[in-house]
Every structure is written in structure tokens, then in C-alpha cells.
Amino acid sequence: MQDELSPDTKEQLNEATSTWEDWTPSPIGRPTPKQQLGGITNLSFLVTDGPGQWVVRLNSDVTDGGISRSNELAALASAHRAGISPPMVFSNQNFLVSKYCPGDMPTLMDLAEIGSLFADIHSLNVSVPPIDLLTHLEAYQFQVRDMQITPDRDVADCYSRVMAMPKPKITTRVLCHQDLTLSNMIKTNSGIVAIDWEYARQSDPAYDLAVFTYTHELTQKQFSDLLNSYARHEAELPQRVDYFQRVYAMIEIFWSLIRGGEINTGKLRALLDSA
Template identity: 30%
Template sequence: MARMSWHEACQLDPTLQSVAHFFSFPPEYAQTLTGGLTNRCWKVVCQKGKAYVWRPNTPITKAFSISRFQEYQILKAIESTHIGPAPIFISDQGLLVEWVEGESLHNGVNFDSLLKIQSRIHAIDTTKIPVVPFSFLARVDHYWFQIKESLKTPEFEKLYRDWRNPPSLPNVGYSLCHFDLAGYNMVKTEHGLKVIDWEYASIADPRLDLALSIDVADENPVEAIARYCQLREIEDIDTWIEGAKAWLPRTAVMAMLWYLLAFQLWGDEHYYHQALQIKETFCS
């Protein structure tokens, strides 16, 4: 993380100037945060040690269909749960949230602990969250249409076309979903675990959210869903297991397209290799 004066940071990232009037005195310094893949955020530290995170709007957030206003709406609606950081200030340039002090679980988290906090998130009353439900089809199409033709090999295109439609499943209702719940987005605080980086969060089928977390953690889907259902006292386990299994290949294709788009935007070969790796899992 690069640390610099507030003045230098504002010169490097002009979006910071839109939040300058929020502070009674100019912050002591700002620090780039390198943890997120999509976002290039800032830790802003004030004179008395109070810290915030500035989450700017950029061409990158637009490319990945990220809305800071939706992120603000979700964080505001769940503020009383203390699961996520408190939203502080929103502007057309970005979102300011509180800095969550604690131990980053980037190197891994016990999956049972993850399931417990995920079940808490899914149990939140969505009627008080004023956001439009997530559309899987719209999201994968959004990624695909931005990818340049030279990257759209026949193999990539076949996977996109085969898996672009959501599965036909028994309805289990919609839940608040984080869509990127893993150790790297969790912080161990003195008051328990907190979840950060809500930029992909939306209202959706919770089995989709579970499939994403299971895939990242490389957990056994049947065992993971059974433990989740036990936590939420859900009796119809089969509907949840089959649902999550139906979402797994679709979430893999969505991730594949994300990596292709990330490679196009940043030119980092790592992202292209990740996309190829996902493609190969289907071929094998």
C-alpha cells in the first residue's frame, strides 16, 4: 500500500476531491488499498486517527456493472446488523464507508464460520432494501458484449451460450446476497466477523450466492449445503442442493467472463490464465 499526503492523493485520484468537504480538516494521509480486484480504493486517515475507505466510481466499476449508489443503499439498509461497514457519504464520484479495524482473513477462513455469517445475511429482510433484483442473464451478457472479438474464441463462446440462461428451479425466495463472500472479504474484529466489499451485492436466489462461495472455497457442495440448511433450519435440503448444483457451472462461466474482461481492461496475463483454467475444467 502506497501512503501519501492528502494533497498528493487528490492529485493522483481527483475523485477524492468530491469528498474533501466532508472533513472538518484535511485528512492526515491517504493510502492505496490493493486487496480488491475490481476496485482501486483508498484508506483515508484523519488527524485524530479516525479512518475511512473511499470507493470511487471509475470506468472499471462501470465495466463490471457496479453501482456505488446500490452499494450505499444496501449498506444503509443493513447498518443496524453491524455485519458490514457503515456507509458515511455518497456522491456521483464514489462512496465513503467506515474503515473496519481488525485482522484480515485473506489467508483463509473456517468455512463453517463463513456459512454462519452467510446465513445471517440471507436471513435479512429484503423488503427494506430498495434495489432491483439481480439478473444473471443481464450480467453475463453485459460482460460478453464488452469483450473484444479477438478474445471470443469458439470455446469461450460455446460456454457462454450454453450457460447464459439461469436454471429452472423451485422457488425458495430471494435473499440479500454478497456475491463475493470469502476470507479476503472478511475481517475479524473485537466484536466478531464483519464482511467488507459489498460492491457486487444484490437481491437474488441465495443458492447462487452459496454456489459462488462453495466454488471459491472448493468445498463439497452437498456437505456445505446440508450444513447451511441446518443453520437456517431448512428442511427441504434437496431443493437447495440441486439448486446450488445447477448454479455452479453458471457461476463458473460468469467468473470466466469476468476474468476475460479483467484481462482486457488491465492486460494482466494472470486473469487470462484464470479464464483458460475455468474453460479447461469444462473441457475435461
Template identity: 30%
Template sequence: MARMSWREACQLDSSLVSLERFFTVPPDYAQTLTGGLTNRCWKIVESNGRAYVWRPTTPITQAFSISRFQEFQILSSIQDSGLSPKPVSINDKGLLVEWLEGASLADSLSFEQLLEALVAVHNVPTTRIPVAPFNFTARVDHYWIQLKPELKSEEYQTIYRDWRNAPSLAEVTATLCHFDLAGYNMVASEAGIQIIDWEYATIGDPRLDLTLSIDVADVDEMEAIHQYCQMRQIEGIDDWFEGVRAWRPRANMMAMLWYLLAFQLWGDEYYYQQAEQLKQQFCT
């Protein structure tokens, strides 16, 4: 993380200038944060030690269909849950949230802890969360449309075409979903385990969220579903086994397109290799 004066930071990232009305006194310093592709964020620290995270709106966030205003609405709705950082300010340049002091769980999170966090997110009441439900087809279409023709090989096109529709499944109650819940987005703080980076969060099918977390954690699918349903006191567990299995190829296809788009935007071969690995899962 590179630390610099507030003035230097504003010269490097002009979106920070939009916060000058929020801070009556210029912050003491700003620090670049390492993280995922879409969250090139800043830690901002005032002279009194109070710290924030600035999550800018950029062409990258727009390419991935990320709305900082939706993120703000979700964080505002759940700010008393203890699960997330509190939103502080929003404007057309980005979102300011509180900094959560604590240790990243990227390398130390157990799957039981991950499941507990997932269940806590899915149990949050959704009646006061003013966001549109997740539309799987619209999201993958958004990714596909932006890809350059040279990345749309026949194999990629076939996989996209075959899996672009959501599965026909037994209905379950839609929940708040994080859609990127893993140790790298979780912090052990004085308040307990808290979750950051809600940029992909929305209201959706919790079986898709569960599928994504099972894949990231690389754990036994049947055992994970069984534990999850026990923790949420869900009966009719067969609908959840069927749901996770139906969502898995679609989740993999969505991730494949995400990596292709990431490769197109950043030119990093790592993203193309990840897309190729996912493609091979379909081909075999």
C-alpha cells in the same frame, strides 16, 4: 500500501478531490489499499485518527456493472446489522465508508465461520433494501458484449450461449446476497467478524451465493449444503441440492467471462489462465 500526504493522493487520484467538501480540515494522510481488481481503494486518515475507505467509481467498476450508489443503498439499509462498514458519504466519484479495524481472515477463515456469515447475510430482512433483483442473464450479457472479438473464441461462445439463462428451479425466497463472500472480504474486529467489499451485493437467489462460497472455500458440496440448511432451519433440502448443482455451471461461466474481461482490461496473463482453466472444465 503506499502512504502519502492528502495533497499527493489527490494529485494521483482526482476522484479524491470530490471529498474536499466533506473534510473541513484536510486529512492527515492517505494510503493505497491492495485488493481485488475492481476495488482500487484508499484508506484516508484524519489527524484525530478517524479512518475511512474511499471506494471510487472508475471505468473498471462500470465495466463490471458495479454501482457505488447501489452499494451505498445496501450498506445504508444494513448498517445496524453489525455485518458491514457504515456508509459515510456518496457522490458521483465514489463511496466513502468507515474503516474497519481488524485482521483479515484471508488465510485463517474456517468454513463454519464462512457459513455463519453467509447465513447472517441471507437472514437480513430485505423489505427496506431498495435495489433491483439480480438478473443473471443481463450480467453475463454485459460481460460478453464488452469482450473484444479476438477473445470470443468458438469454445467460449458455445459455453456462454449454452449457460446464459438462469436455471428453472423450485422457488426459494430471494435474499440479500454478497456474491463475493470469502476470507479476503472478512475482518475479525472487536465487534466480531464483519464483511467488507459489498460492490457485487444485491437481492438474489441465495443458492447462487452459496454455490460461489462453496467453490471459493473448496469444500464438500453435500456437507456444506446440509450444514447451511440446518443453520437456516430449511426443510426441503433437495431443492437446495438441485439449485446449487444447477447454478454451478452458470456461476463458472460467469466467472470465466469475468476473468476474460479482467484480462482485457488489465492485460495480466493470470486472468486469462483462470478463464482457460474454467473453460477446460466445460470441455472435459
């Protein structure tokens, strides 16, 4: 498999596995790569020493103000203690190693378990800084400008409309994953767990639900099922989810621009026009 990797990636992966004696618990020998796993922001690899398997995530060097490695480690530790995330065995600024968790990506047929997972995450007592999501969005817009990327007029119009929306009153801040979509969940024999906590912050819980709802285009029935299993009754939660879907959509557009990806404002514009 290593022959298919770029020289830089091969060097990073070799550097990661060279630390195997410092992993807790440590393998019986230096693990070797078995296969490349999925990943959009970061590259991840399944490695093995024979009886044991781990996931090595090589951290992206793309500047992203939403990522905090210290927040991620704090959230990971708490989530693992609660049984909703695999254990981390080693980390530094360049990579993170966690125990491999066998399972499959859940589907929208699993909304009852997914809602409970959100509730479990939002119940964790973790000391990480809060995030102001409009300030975060504005920072992405500045990064796009500083990279001399010129968005088209439609992007600029959507951004202006999102920033002008009436901001709901936020009465609750909890630990939020901030990127919890189906691709960051694993359905195991003992339940659904969450991975990739690098965006974790204290925020309005409605934002987490908005990320999931927007990404997977939940119907009203599916959204109701999600909230029923979430079972945290908060004032105007559906309205706040609706608001944060638009904020998240704009964040995703700038995120894609920064990484050179394709963008489509049609889905966000439809939401804005329906307000």
C-alpha cells in the same frame, strides 16, 4: 506514498479527501493517505487524520452492468444497522468513504461464522431490484462482443453449455451480496463483517453460496459445514448451489475477458462434465 501513484489516481484520491468536511462524522482535519489496500475492481486507500482512520475506495470507470451504486448504499446502510458491515461516511459516483474496520481476512476455518454471516445478509429487508442471472451473463457476453474481444472456442462452448443447462425453480429471492468471498470479509474482534456491496441485488440465496463455494473450492465436508451454520432450510438448496456455481464461473470468465485478465476454463469444464 502518493509519489508512487499515477497522476490520475493521485488526482482522484485528492478529490476524495478534499470532501472531508462533508463526511459524517467528519475528521478533525483533511486526512492523508497512509497505504494502498487490496482491490481488484477498484483501488482502495487507508487514510488518516491522526486519531481516525477511513477507507477511500476509488470507483472503477470500467462499464459493468452488475454494479449499482444506489443498491450498494441501500445494502450498506441496512448491513451496518445489523452490525455486519462498517459504516459508510460519504459517497458519490466517483468514490466511497467508509470507517476503517481493523481485522484480518477470515479463513476456511471460520466456516461456522461465515455461514451465519450469509444467513444474516439474506435476512436483511432491503428494497433493491432483482437480477436475472442468465440475463446478466448474456449481457457480459454482449459486452465482450461489443469490445471486439474474440473468446477462444473453449469459452464459446462453455457458454453454450451453461446457457443450455436446465434452470432450477427459484422460489425465494433475498438480498444477496453477489461477490462475498474471503477477500470481501473482515474478521474483527466482534465477528465477521462484509465489505464491497456494489453488486448487491435481490437474487436466489443459492447464488451467494455458489460464489463462495466455487471460489474457494470447498470440499463436500466444508460445504456441509457452511450449510449447517447457514441454517436456512430451503428445498433443493444444494442442487441450486451446484447449478449456480457453473453460472458464476462463466460470469467470472467474461468479467476477466472484459478487464484483460487471464482466463482458465478448465475448472468450469470439469464442473460441466460432472453434471
